[in-house]
Amino acid sequence: MIQEKELSEKFTKLLQKLNDASDKKQMSMLLDHPWHSPNEGIWLKKRENLSIYGTEFYDYATEEERQRLSIMETATWWHTFVVFENLVTEYYLKIINHESLKAFPEVVRYMHHFCREEVTHALVFRKAMKHFNIPPFPVPDNLKDFYKDNASIIEFPLKAIFLTILMEWFAENNAMLDCNNDFVSPLSRAIAVEHHKEEARHIEWGKLMMREFIEVVPDFLDDAREYTAPFMRNLLDMATCNPETYDRVGFTHPAFQDYERLFETVLFSENRKQINRKIMEPLIRFFIEIEVYTPDYHEIWEAARFGEDIEFVLEKERRKIVENDNLLEIPISHV
């Protein structure tokens, strides 16, 4: 019985640390960002991380269009965060009310912190969109469906927690790669960095939950081995480009009319492949560690176009290159 499981000492200690950190300091919508920094001509994400960078479409765009694209692509992210943070809060509060975690009060205490933090995040991202006068984006149905239809609450909500950290971890890696640098506006950078401080705890908590409970939740692993690769591929592709973002920039070059070619070029560009690899590398190491990836399932990863990334990570392991993926231990300047 899961409910009778005795929590390991390591888990209990780390959980205590996470609860203490949230008790001590949580993000403020009013105080933690430079809301008065100037807006004129700024970039919200790094030039090299624009979806069109490194493709012919980058050359077709004017400098002003590229700058606007940096605003729109970041704003779509902010808006996606708003939607998902609301969804996750709904799910987690439902889990708390459902009492399936009643036997583990410290876990529930952390989930309360988690929800409180997500509510603030959503408010901050909304405030940022207003600050830049950007109306909400329609969030692609597919993106919502993948989460909604799969994170259903079963007796023990490990799947919902797993899908949530997958999204949080991938989104954080992406946001930090895009925004944590001098090139972007101080406000955009602060939004990413302040968010990251709390998300790092959410992600480490999720990993902790996986390590502690994965063995005792029946069928969890079998199922995760099937859906994780296609789920991650969908997240990556759908987060890279969406029609509304390009529409709002209003590119003048006629090549931008051909969406199929534009999307194909962007999604399969070498630059995107490299960014995606940086995003995925620590996740893949985690999948290997908890055996969500095993060679028996390699075909599924290959079909989801992760074959080379898996090889890259395995090769590092063979060469005994050890990476520290604990987000609480990596200085923000290095993320």
Place this chain on the structure above:
Amino acid sequence: MSEITEIEKPSEILKTVDEVIASMQYRFHPENCTNLKAIYQWQLKNPDRNFYISIDCGTFQITEGEHPSPNVTVETDTEVYLKLVNGQMKDVIAVVTGKLRVRGSISTAQKLNRIFI
């Protein structure tokens, strides 16, 4: 979603949904669904056509209409569906441009690409 459609470029172009359905028996791989029981629903638009495939441990059956509780639902335009089946459009492009919507269990959905090859 990118990995679930049953595309592998067919040797000749399938021009209608009926032709696609007729081709399924030749593309079916029972060895890849020996333990699977699942309903895959297709909802095509312009012209409208609904059908579902019931997989039952190594066998399959196609039924016209709508199933009350499918495990996976695929919604798209007939034109896009034919392009996908014929390998003229990548499923990932159909997904990111919003032309293909996949609902339901992602692990069940992704099994489909090994069932009809």
